[in-house]
Amino acid sequence: MVKAVVGEEIRLNSIEDRLSHSGLSSQVGLVIGKISTSLDRGFVFDLVPTPVNDAGEAASWITESKDDANKKRGGSKPKSQSDSSSVLSIDKDWVAEHARQVSRMLVGGMKVVGIYIWMNESLFKNSTLVLCQAVKGVAEAVPLVDFGWDERLLIHISLSPRRWACRNCSLSSNITSSSLRPCDFKMGRVLSTLQKFKCIHNFDIRFPIFRENISSSRKFAEILRDVISNHAEELKAAKALVDGEMVNVDELLAFDGVHEVEFLLPFMQHTSFQAYNQEEVVGILVFTGSICSFAYTNTKEPISQALADIKADIISSLHSRLDIICDEADGQLDSGPDVSGDLVDETSTQIPIPQLQLQSIRKQCSLTFPRRVFVPWLGDTYICDYIQPSETLEVLRDHCVELMSMEAPTDKTVILEPETESTSSVTFPTNSFWETAMSLSPELSQSSLNNKSSKRRSVAGTQILKSSNVSIITALLILILSVIIGILLFAFRA
Template structure:
């Protein structure tokens, strides 16, 4: 349960000044930070305003009260919020912004709530149910969070003050909590690893592309969670001591696989084999007063969420291509439309590669590049999604993944030993077995003929020897 919220003072103060100078009537955005499992504190690193919609409309605006819009005489009230306009939100657009931001955040950072810039009167005039709805869709916009609490930060400009509330996602209830400042970003510790993997799974005929890749990622998740950790060359333990300065290198030791899942041993309905392999560069940030175990957990989670982000990018691009009806299908659309049991040759598909872009106080955010994209495309997306205020030098963008993540699908005919990869289209597993039986029978008949010929030759040699040897003996 979150009891106190700590915000990064330099960044949040500067953000408040920017809001004051621009003076919008209302604004909504996302809170980027961390909800710690081992602490009752929530850490706030940054506030990111939600950009205008594609139509140019603000995601948060003021709506006049129903009494004033209908022309009715407003009721008298002692509170200032009786005639104040309430806040109106584009919930779907805010949720999409949360999804895009979450995709760009590294381990130890996530979207943990929303902030609202509005007057005290307008904030009080807004129904708590409306505020809870916005927080709920933001919390559901991304996977991998086990917390049932989110933050609601209200920055009031009339009067000027900050207030923080905790929202219970399940019930929608709001409760106040303490808010204070500290220097968080300057004290973050960075953990980095490069995880190389290769797994092979059978593919069933009826499984679509998304299901197959998710199954591979789930198997990889179990592998990563069971891995032991080396931090700067030392085996991780609860009593390990590390320096607080510099970058910490983490290596994961994966245990040997001694057994195979039962469902992977059966060939019934198998269409082929999936080889899922590559290299993932992962980062995680550890806040003050947090344990090293959390950094390891965040680093493992970053590996998995990175792979799921790449899958989402492929699926999103395929959906966009299908709606535009392009004459030539993109690689993403081709991959998602692969029919496994019709494959007659291996099919390989490369996933987007991860790039790291400088952000705040030496920290990074990430983006993913398709084969046809460049780092300039990543920069443009970051400027739109997380509001990069300064231009980033191209040379400061890091491309850490030398080996791309790829998925290779091999047909059943290439998996089974002795089967032909050029089997006729539409042939079934039963047909292939019949064909193999006929071939074996032909080979057996040929072998018998050869043995018969050899036997006849030996008999002829023996008979000739019998008749020739006595004649020579008599002479």
């Protein structure tokens, strides 16, 4: 349970002013912040309103009972009596989908930690069940597995009387009035107390596709998701260099600026080191790329928390990219037979690569992941977005406005593009399995390898002949020298 929550004062005050002038009776949205288990405290960076759905309907609305509607025709009702009989409704699925998409744009140390609601105090007391269900839907859409935190925040901004309140919402299966427990909430400086960490993580993963699994063939995306999970286990055990030095991860950093992090992966710790032949393996999954990661921690948090946030961000970024291309592949399948993108062979001309059964194909195919770009957000912080190879930076504008309720920067020079393209490819060897496994140059064909082998044998034979001639001459010289020394010794004794 989080005992206290601190919100960014400047940002939250501006949100309150915006809501007070909006004329809205209710608004629901996401709470973007950070939960520090070491400090037992929560930090709120921003409140992001959930946009209208595809039909143009708001994510929350207030309805009156039929009795109230009939009585309004005969005269006015006291406001308190009207509030007590009104009902709050929330499109929980739409709020959860908004949370899922926003979480992709957040970097290390930033999470969707709950929801907020703007409404009257009296109506809030009668809406506990609806609000808890909405919180639970968001938690299921963006679980915080690494935190071990089974609660989320619910921030209530009361329009009458005007005040802020924060509650912990339990995620237990049975939602009751006791699921909400109050916690201390105050305004303060949050963004100015953050420290920034940056990491460029390079990876090169090779995963064999076994012939014995043909009967239980799985899709490209399913196997790749397992590969990412295995890499997450390796990354957990990795040691780190911070600003080029080994540091005590339990200490605090005493200076500001961007701290550079480099991970040292343990060699083959979670990999079975075995040799396979071509009868056992039908292909190799080669997964390579470079990931840029940012993480933000409070100055009172140890270095270990920043490293954990970066590791989680790297894996989360890989999963987010895979989800994006899978969503696009599903859209291609739903659109009908006219499918665009990289296709593999004649047997699967209508199937996008993420949907392919790996054991059933024999031709090399490759899949390019979206690259990550970073957009200035609040203060000195950044959020991210993903650009497909066929897209430009113009797509950032729509994502920033719709998902984060912010204007995209007009100056493209402030957008960071530190990544190279991360690629994933499946290779099925046709001539030599080991050429594929060892990534030999494609110019080294089998005939050229045979020619070079013949040349090596010819050179070796010449060297052996020369070596034999030298040995015979040496033996004769030693024999002559021995005879001369023997004659000289005999003459000397005589």
